[in-house]
Amino acid sequence: MxxxxxxxxxxxxxxxxxxxxxxxxxQEWESVSxxxxxxxxxxxxKKWWCQGAQWASCRILVQTQxxxxxxxxxxxxxxxxxxxxxxxxxxxxxRLGDADTYWCGIEDPGADLRTQIKVTVGPRxxxxxxxxxxxxxxxxxxxVAASSRPxxxxxxxxxxxxxxxxxxxxxxxxLWLEERQRDPAERWEQPIYANLSSELLTKxxxx
Numbered sequence: 001m002x003x004x005x006x007x008x009x010x011x012x013x014x015x016x017x018x019x020x021x022x023x024x025x026x027q028e029w030e031s032v033s034x035x036x037x038x039x040x041x042x043x044x045x046k047k048w049w050c051q052g053a054q055w056a057s058c059r060i061l062v063q064t065q066x067x068x069x070x071x072x073x074x075x076x077x078x079x080x081x082x083x084x085x086x087x088x089x090x091x092x093x094x095r096l097g098d099a100d101t102y103w104c105g106i107e108d109p110g111a112d113l114r115t116q117i118k119v120t121v122g123p124r125x126x127x128x129x130x131x132x133x134x135x136x137x138x139x140x141x142x143x144v145a146a147s148s149r150p151x152x153x154x155x156x157x158x159x160x161x162x163x164x165x166x167x168x169x170x171x172x173x174x175l176w177l178e179e180r181q182r183d184p185a186e187r188w189e190q191p192i193y194a195n196l197s198s199e200l201l202t203k204x205x206x207x
Contacts, residue, residue: 023118036104043082046107053101
């Protein structure tokens with residue numbers, strides 16, 4: 001019998017009462033956390049974290065006692081935040097073998113409340129390779145910057161001791177040429193006026 005999608009969801013017990021991420025990824029030997037949300041009314045019910053692809057045979061790793069106190073298991077912990085209607089599961093010191101299908105669930109005799117989460121664990125060697133490439137790239141950049149510094153210093157030395165005196169000498173030569181090209185009448189104009197004034201003063205002076 002075919003059911004519309006909305007009715008199909010309603011036919012699955014608990015599928016709308018608890019929600020979580022479809023998948024999470026963690027790095028080997030590191031920690032990963034996931035948060036599962038539930039509807040109001042389930043605050044004091046026990047929450048648990050179960051491992052296994054099949055819901056009916058999954059193994060409960062850790063569970064709360066109906067309070068907000070954090071509970072711990074083997075490299076895994078769970079803590080309920082009843083005010084925000086969510087609980088957080090943290091897996092520590094991840095192993096490659098921890099990659100599996102897990103379930104966030106709420107204990108209730110008359111309901112079947114759970115949501116499936118796929119956990120993937122990446123090898124630490126891959127992460128170290130990426131970090132190694134970044135370090136190598138950084139060192140290469142530093143070497144290129146260091147090799148370019150002597151060229152900059154050489155440029156400054158040439159500018160101060162060769163280029164600057166050359167420019168000053170060029171300016172002096174231009175000024176000297178302009179002085180040489182001036183009209184001789186302009187150069188002797190002032191002395192002629194001075195001589196004429198001296199002669200007139202001499203003639204007007206009574207003996």
